[in-house]
Amino acid sequence: MTQPLIAIYGATGHTGRLVAAELHARGQAMVLAGRDPAALEAMAAEYGARAHHAPLDDPAALRGLAESAAVLIHCAGPFSITGEPVASAAAEAGCHYIDHAVEPHHVKHLFDALQAPAQHTGATMIPSLSFYGxxxxxxxxxxxxxxxxxxxxxxxxxxxxxxxxxxxxxxxxxxxxxxxxxxxxxxxxxxxxxxxxxxxxxxxxxxxxxxxxxxxxxxxxxxxxxxxxxxxxxxxxxxxxxxxxxxxxxxxxxxxxxxxxxxxxxxxxxxxxxxxxxxxxxxxxWRAGALASVEGALRLAGGDVPAKGGVLSAAEVFPAEPFLRTLEGLGAFTVTL
Known part of the structure; x- marks a missing residue:
C-alpha cells in the first residue's frame, strides 16, 4: 500500500523546516514546495524528498501540488498574501489542508469562501493549527x-x-x-x-x-x-x-x-x-506549532477526518484533550487541566 504523501508549502522557511524534520523523523513521505527552486532542490536532496516549485501566481502548479498530496501543510506567511491561492488549490483538489495562519481575516475568508468547495470535494481544512490560534x-x-x-x-x-x-x-x-x-x-x-x-x-x-x-x-x-x-x-x-x-x-x-x-x-x-x-x-x-500541524496532518492522512469535509477549527476535528496530551507526550509542552 502506497504511503499517503504530505506536502509542505513554504518548506524552506523556519516553520517549514521544523515540519519537514518532524515528518522525516517519523518516516513520512513528503513533497517540499514553495517559491525558491534552488533552495527546494537542495533541501529535497537532504531529505530524500521531492521538490515542487509552485509560485503563488501559478494556479496550475499549486493545483498540481494539491492533487499530488493527501494533506498540504501551509507554512509560508504572511497568509493575507499567500493563503488564498494555496488554500483554494487544496479545496478544489480535495486535498486536506492545515496552515499556520494567525491573521483573522484570512481565517474568516476560508470559513466564508471555501466551505462549500471543500465540502464538495471532501477536503478537511483546518486554518491556524499552530501555536497562536x-x-x-x-x-x-x-x-x-x-x-x-x-x-x-x-x-x-x-x-x-x-x-x-x-x-x-x-x-x-x-x-x-x-x-x-x-x-x-x-x-x-x-x-x-x-x-x-x-x-x-x-x-x-x-x-x-x-x-x-x-x-x-x-x-x-x-x-x-x-x-x-x-x-x-x-x-x-x-x-x-x-x-x-x-x-x-x-x-x-x-x-x-x-x-x-x-x-x-x-x-x-x-x-x-x-x-x-x-x-x-x-x-x-515554533516547535510547538510545528508539532501541532504535523500531528494534525498525520491524523488526516490516516483517515481521521469528519464524515463531511469543510473548513473547521482544530477542536471541531480532533478531540481536544487527547490531542493536547499527544503533543505533551512529544515534548511540545506540559498540560494542566
Whole structure:
C-alpha cells in the first residue's frame, strides 16, 4: 500500500523546516514546495524528498501540488498574501489542508469562501493549527467542553524570548495596523475598530498577574465560538513580549536562538456561578506549532477526518484533550487541566 504523501508549502522557511524534520523523523513521505527552486532542490536532496516549485501566481502548479498530496501543510506567511491561492488549490483538489495562519481575516475568508468547495470535494481544512490560534482553540475546548451559560472565554498568552521570522514580522506589522478587527462580543461576530487596552491577567504561579495587550487580533474570536457557547471570546498577549530587546530585529538569528522562547497559554471560561481554567507551559513556540500541524496532518492522512469535509477549527476535528496530551507526550509542552 502506497504511503499517503504530505506536502509542505513554504518548506524552506523556519516553520517549514521544523515540519519537514518532524515528518522525516517519523518516516513520512513528503513533497517540499514553495517559491525558491534552488533552495527546494537542495533541501529535497537532504531529505530524500521531492521538490515542487509552485509560485503563488501559478494556479496550475499549486493545483498540481494539491492533487499530488493527501494533506498540504501551509507554512509560508504572511497568509493575507499567500493563503488564498494555496488554500483554494487544496479545496478544489480535495486535498486536506492545515496552515499556520494567525491573521483573522484570512481565517474568516476560508470559513466564508471555501466551505462549500471543500465540502464538495471532501477536503478537511483546518486554518491556524499552530501555536497562536490553534493551541488556544484546543485548550479552550478542553477547559470549557460541556459547560453552559458561559459569559466569557479568555485565552491569554505569556511569551518571552520570541524572535520573529521575516514572515512573522510582516504579519505583526499588518496586525498592528489593522483597523477592521474581528471580535466576538455579546454573542455575535463583530468587525470594526477596537481600541486596544491594557489589562491584567492572573496566570498560574510562578508567573502570576501580568500586564496584557487586550484584545489581540488572533483567530480565537472566529474559531472558539464554533464549538463553545460563550457570549464573549477574547485573546490577550503579555505586553512585555514586544518590549523585549531584539524582538523586531531577529529575522536572521540562528534556529537555536529562535528556539529559546518560554511560553504559557492559559484559558479561563467564566460563568455566573464560577468557571474553569487550564494552561500549558513550554519552550520553543515554533516547535510547538510545528508539532501541532504535523500531528494534525498525520491524523488526516490516516483517515481521521469528519464524515463531511469543510473548513473547521482544530477542536471541531480532533478531540481536544487527547490531542493536547499527544503533543505533551512529544515534548511540545506540559498540560494542566
Amino acid at each position: 490553534g493551541l488556544g482553540d484546543l485548550l479552550a475546548a478542553a477547559v470549557a467542553g460541556g459547560m453552559t451559560g458561559i459569559d466569557r472565554v479568555t485565552v491569554a498568552y505569556a511569551v518571552s524570548g520570541w524572535r520573529l521570522t521575516t514572515g512573522a514580522l510582516a504579519t505583526a506589522r499588518q496586525l498592528f495596523a489593522e483597523t477592521r478587527r474581528i471580535g466576538f462580543t455579546d454573542g455575535a461576530l463583530r468587525v470594526g475598530y477596537v481600541e486596544p487596552r491594557n489589562a491584567v491577567f492572573a496566570f498560574p504561579p510562578p508567573l502570576g498577574p501580568r500586564t496584557m495587550i487586550a484584545p489581540v487580533p488572533f483567530p480565537e474570536a472566529l474559531t472558539i465560538p464554533r464549538h463553545i457557547p460563550a457570549r464573549n471570546v477574547e485573546a490577550m498577549l503579555t505586553a512585555r513580549t514586544f518590549e523585549e530587546e531584539g524582538v523586531f530585529e531577529s529575522e536572521h538569528v540562528t534556529p537555536a536562538t529562535r528556539a529559546r522562547t518560554d511560553f504559557t497559554v492559559a484559558v479561563q471560561a467564566i460563568t455566573e456561578h464560577g468557571g474553569r481554567a487550564g494552561h500549558l507551559t513550554g519552550h520553543d513556540l
